[in-house]
Amino acid sequence: MAHNSPYLTKASSVQSVMLRVVLALIPGIVAYVWFFGPAVLIQLGLASFTAIAAEALVLKLRKRPIWRFVSDGSALVTAWLIALSFPPLGPWWLIVVGTLVAIIVAKHLYGGLGQNPFNPAMVAFALMIVAYPLLMSRWPNVATSINFQQACELIFGASTMDAITSATPLDTLRTALHGADASTTIQTVLAKTPRLGHGWDWIAGGYLLGGLYLLQQRIITWHLPTAFLLSMALLAGVSNQLDPAHFNGVAFELLSGGTLLAAFFIVTDPVSSCTTPRGKLIFAAGVGLMTWVIRHFGGYPDGIAFAVLLMNVAAPLIDMYTQPPVFGQKSDMKPKHD
Numbered sequence: 001m002a003h004n005s006p007y008l009t010k011a012s013s014v015q016s017v018m019l020r021v022v023l024a025l026i027p028g029i030v031a032y033v034w035f036f037g038p039a040v041l042i043q044l045g046l047a048s049f050t051a052i053a054a055e056a057l058v059l060k061l062r063k064r065p066i067w068r069f070v071s072d073g074s075a076l077v078t079a080w081l082i083a084l085s086f087p088p089l090g091p092w093w094l095i096v097v098g099t100l101v102a103i104i105v106a107k108h109l110y111g112g113l114g115q116n117p118f119n120p121a122m123v124a125f126a127l128m129i130v131a132y133p134l135l136m137s138r139w140p141n142v143a144t145s146i147n148f149q150q151a152c153e154l155i156f157g158a159s160t161m162d163a164i165t166s167a168t169p170l171d172t173l174r175t176a177l178h179g180a181d182a183s184t185t186i187q188t189v190l191a192k193t194p195r196l197g198h199g200w201d202w203i204a205g206g207y208l209l210g211g212l213y214l215l216q217q218r219i220i221t222w223h224l225p226t227a228f229l230l231s232m233a234l235l236a237g238v239s240n241q242l243d244p245a246h247f248n249g250v251a252f253e254l255l256s257g258g259t260l261l262a263a264f265f266i267v268t269d270p271v272s273s274c275t276t277p278r279g280k281l282i283f284a285a286g287v288g289l290m291t292w293v294i295r296h297f298g299g300y301p302d303g304i305a306f307a308v309l310l311m312n313v314a315a316p317l318i319d320m321y322t323q324p325p326v327f328g329q330k331s332d333m334k335p336k337h338d
Helices: 014-036 039-061 066-070 074-085 092-110 120-131 148-155 169-177 186-190 200-216 223-242 250-255 259-266 277-297 304-321
Strands: none
Touching: 014 039, 014 074, 014 200, 014 259, 039 066, 039 074, 039 092, 039 148, 074 092, 074 120, 074 259, 092 120, 120 304, 200 250, 200 259, 223 250, 223 259, 223 277, 250 259, 259 277, 259 304, 277 304
């Protein structure tokens, strides 16, 4: 006989959740390596080693159980997000310093996992792009095949092969549209700029596949990625219709830069984002709005990191005003004061 009674389910451990997030990143990494070579694997290794070493060191200094927290996988996820956000051909010390900042400053100085108000990976990205904007623009040229030896030479400083590196489509578009020639339009820039079909769309597709896996596993909910992508698409669609000469279309906006990586792996950070259903929608829509504004009117080609950090500041306030009413209590009831 079937029973309809409620059942208790075993809560997922932090380690289990982080492992599935790592697995969800693999399709995007595979596409990354296929189109741009093994440089990103070197950066993943550097970031992972640095994150785990820094985590263990700080835990020892804080007299906390090292293996218990190192093995939960949270430091590894942060490291992978940093490696995938940073340019794969940047010098080795760039990603090492960024990872140290993320783990030591953005995570442990606030109390460790669950206490940090800001997304650690985005803190690292924002600091490094402000301090080293040129180095944060060393992306692989889509017309050049980079083997393992060339990647090592670029990353560890034995070579400065400028022909191998180039700006991303967002970098190129941002620079051209804000240059001296006011007659420059998106069409003239994109005619000379590799965009969709040159690997970036496949990488974005890999992140989308991983994000759908996280949704199926109920690691994340639909609110954050949906609100973020819809706000970006709406702004891109309306602005492109009003002024197609100077504003990107929806496909370019969503498939360029780190939009899909952010949608499923960064905006959805359970610690630094909102927790209420309505709050998640407001938070993610705000990230999308500010990302679009910074991309088109700010000083940086991609504003995801700054947008996330700004909304991290607002997350507690959003949660406070979007709390659902307590069961059995009217929504307009206010707490009594003695």
